[in-house]
Amino acid sequence: MSPNFDLTCVVPRSGRTLRNFLHRLVGLGANAEEIAQIVRIIDVSKGSSTPDLPAVLETFRNITRDAPPCFSVFVDRKRAHRPYRIGFLGYEWQVGKHRLRVEGEEPHNGSSLIKLDEVDFAIVGLDELLSMTQYYLRNPTLVTKWGMYNYHLEKPTGIRIAGSAMLTSHNAQLDEQIQDMVGFFLISKPGGRSRSPVDFETLSKHGRRVYVKGRYTGIVHAAYPGLHIVSVEDVEEAVTSGERGSVGIEIVQSGNTLKRKGLVLHGPPLFLSESLLVVDYDRYVQNTALRNLIESLKPIGYFEAERIRQFAKWFYALEQNLGESWIEQPAVESLFCVPEDVPEGLRPYRLQTRKWKPDDRYKRGEAEALVERSRQQLRKCYETLKARNSPN
Structure with a gap:
């Protein structure tokens, strides 16, 4: 049939x-x-x-x-x-x-x-x-x-x-449509006795316990095998009900749930x-x-212009929503991309590109220049948003 x-x-x-x-x-x-x-x-x-x-x-x-x-x-x-x-x-x-x-x-x-x-x-x-x-x-x-x-x-x-x-x-936060971007961030419950920074390298070095949703444990373990990963159903609930200083890794879009539960977000995400x-x-x-x-x-x-504008909106909305609850907040352009990403394949491709995969031998220098232009364009979009929404 x-x-x-x-x-x-x-x-x-x-x-x-x-x-x-x-x-x-x-x-x-x-x-x-x-x-x-x-x-x-x-x-x-x-x-x-x-x-x-x-x-x-x-x-x-x-x-x-x-x-x-x-x-x-x-x-x-x-x-x-x-x-x-x-x-x-x-x-x-x-x-x-x-x-x-x-x-x-x-x-x-x-x-x-x-x-x-x-x-x-x-x-x-x-x-x-x-x-x-x-x-x-x-x-x-x-x-x-x-x-x-x-x-x-x-x-x-x-x-x-x-x-x-x-x-x-x-x-x-912005009262407008923005793209459904998320980051896989470290979150924690404020307080605790540890004075060490909450970042992936430090937590991995000391074998700290970190709550992770079950289906993401493989990704986290591959990136940081030194972490003491505890698989849970609800990361935010596990961190909230845990002792002060408890840490988890969670998907964050707007930050509303973190804010409501009094949790904090740390640094850049593991991935976007x-x-x-x-x-x-x-x-x-x-x-x-x-x-x-x-x-x-x-x-x-x-690297398309519309996506850069949307990225600026998402970052700015998250920043404004969390305020000081986003600790060690990265610069918007470094979260989007850094020059070191270029050799690892973060270069433009089109539907006409063979296998939708950038070629190491084709226009590598142009790709590096595009990355830098995109970072500058993103910074400009972000600063425009800040100026437009400033109370002054």
């Missing part, structure tokens, strides 16, 4: 990334009313999570009765009590000339399904990508920014990052992440429909 769709895409079955990607499809011609109904149920369904399956099924029948038939009940394995929850299963939309099937999955399964040749592309964060594909990378500890990922792929795989999906959501267009490159080369769709989604390169 032939499918009635042309292409397949995997997205998280719940949460902010799913909601933002569906809104993005509206701009490409997907039915706005259908997507509005779906988003409403996604927002409501989070509160129906419970280990009581009959109760979830009853809620499912009630809230999905007048909605597009695209939901299912799944087990939320990220929670220790493994509750049942309503999530996005799948739906098809006409996007340009092509029929697209969008399927909901666990976030970390996106790259796995590409590896198994079961999906054309996925919306995946670098955190999930690193968790699931370290095996393919020459040195995963050097991949601290998504623009370095393709360069470090060493073993055979079709998995490639086409670029940023440029998904945005409302930021209360955002929603990415991750594509089966072998299919992309062979499939005209896939090439057309990816081009219509307009993946954004690491």
Whole structure:
């Protein structure tokens, strides 16, 4: 039996990334009313999570009765009590000339399904990508920014990052839409007897206990094998309920939860992440429909001007929200990139670039100059934001 769709895409079955990607499809011609109904149920369904399956099924029948038939009940394995929850299963939309099937999955399964040749592309964060594909990378500890990922792929795989999906959501600090960037930061509970700085090298040297969410322990151990890693379900809760000076490593976007719980953030992150267009490159080369769709989604390169503006907004909003609770805050341009990243593959590439991977023999000097221009441009965007929002 032939499918009635042309292409397949995997997205998280719940949460902010799913909601933002569906809104993005509206701009490409997907039915706005259908997507509005779906988003409403996604927002409501989070509160129906419970280990009581009959109760979830009853809620499912009630809230999905007048909605597009695209939901299912799944087990939320990220929670220790493994509750049942309503999530996005799948739906098809006409996007340009092509029929697209969008399927909901666990976030970390996106790259796995590409590896198994079961999906054309996925919306995946670098955190999930690193968790699931370290095996393919020459040195995963050097991949601290998504623009370095393709360069470090060493073993055979079709998995490639086409670029940023440029998904945005409302930021209360700036009262505007900003990109869904996050950092994998050290956080701590204020106080404690230790006077040593809270940074990755010092903690690793002294074998300090650090709380890490289970699915990220492999990434952290690969980067800092000297850390005493304690796997937990909820890092912020473990740090909050621990003794003074307790330390964890957590994904931070806006800093709202840290601020509410009285925790502090330290230094630069282990790596940066955002929603990415991750594509089966072998299919992309062979499939005209896939090439057309990816081009219509307009993946954004690491150094493109719009992404630089969004990075400045994200950094400034986080800085303003946390204030003095961000200890040893790095300069915005050093967080974005440093000259030492260039030899490790942080250089521009386009959809026309072979294997979406910078070539060490091609325009290396131009790439180094671009990195420096990008840093200057980012600093200018950041200073403009500060001046615009200054009370004076």
